[in-house]
Amino acid sequence: MGSLGSWESHLQLSRHLTLMNIFDKAPVxxxxxFVAPSASVVWYGCVLRGDVSSIRIGSGTNIQDNSLVHVAKSNLSGKVLPTMIGDIMLLSVSHSAVLHGCTVEDExxxxxxxILLLDGVIVEKNAMVxxxxxxxxxxxxxxxxxWAGNPAKFLRKxxxxxxxxISQSAANYTNLAQVHAAENSKSFDEIEFEKVLLRKKFARKDEEYDSMLDVVPDNVLPDKAEKALKK
Structure with missing residues (x-):
């Protein structure tokens, strides 16, 4: 990091690896x-660990913040169990859920x-945990x-x-993911240029406000900044 000089404290782009190979296997x-920058191969803070078996996530499925999806290699049945989440229809896995060697069907x-723990759990279509x-x-x-409780039991219909x-909520997350994908695809130059435009919009703000946006005059792109301020 020392070789970056004055840019050392102004890096904007995440160095986090969203997709990581396991030996000769790679996520598809x-x-x-959309895979969020802070995810480990689907929304922010999520981890999908498919090192000893496979994980499959269907179209229109959303895995929300800080969830963990794992697979099963060793259990009482001796079976190696993948985790299957959805097939072709909308499905939601909410914040901080844990899925382990289970199957969650569409919608x-x-x-x-x-926690869908202790392998072999099946959540059928249009069911709710x-x-x-x-x-x-x-x-x-x-x-x-x-189904609710610990251990989970039938609660009601x-x-x-x-x-x-259920379907509408999943559709909303799918649409939101497209917005996040667009924001996270921006280049370093685009990010810096937008900061200049934002600073112009709030021109009456003080230096403390600038520092909160990480807008430092010496680091603003000169050619784009000049054009932006003339508008």
Missing amino acids: VDKDA AFVGMGA AVGALVRQNTRIPSGEV LTDEEIAF
Whole structure:
């Protein structure tokens, strides 16, 4: 880092590896999918660990902040179990959920902090795992049901409105991911140029405001800054 000189404290682009090979195996990401910069191969702070078996995530599925998706190699049954999340329809895995060697079918919903642990769990289409639930090994959650608690048990049937919400919520996240993808694809020059425009918009702000934006006069791109300030 020392060789970067005055730029040392002004680096803007993440050096984090979103996709990492495991020996001769590499993650396969569809060209239309968005992998957040701070994710380890799907939204911010997520980890998908597919080193001892495979993980498959279907189209329209969103894995939210700080979730962990893992696979199973050693268990009582002796089976190596992949984790399968969705196929072709909208599905949401909420914040800080843990999925381990399980299958979650299309248009299902996994609540915040839920743990689909102890391999072999199946969450059927249009089923919901409630916030903070712990689902035991080899449990099957039938379509149209809400399961909650520790250990998770049948709570009630989903209403038609709740089933519709599952798909709508997933669609909202899919649209939001496209916005994040566009922002994260910007180059260093584009980021710096937008800072100049932002500084012009809030021209009455003081030097402290500039420093919060990390806009330092010596580091503004001269050619673009001059054009921007003339507008």
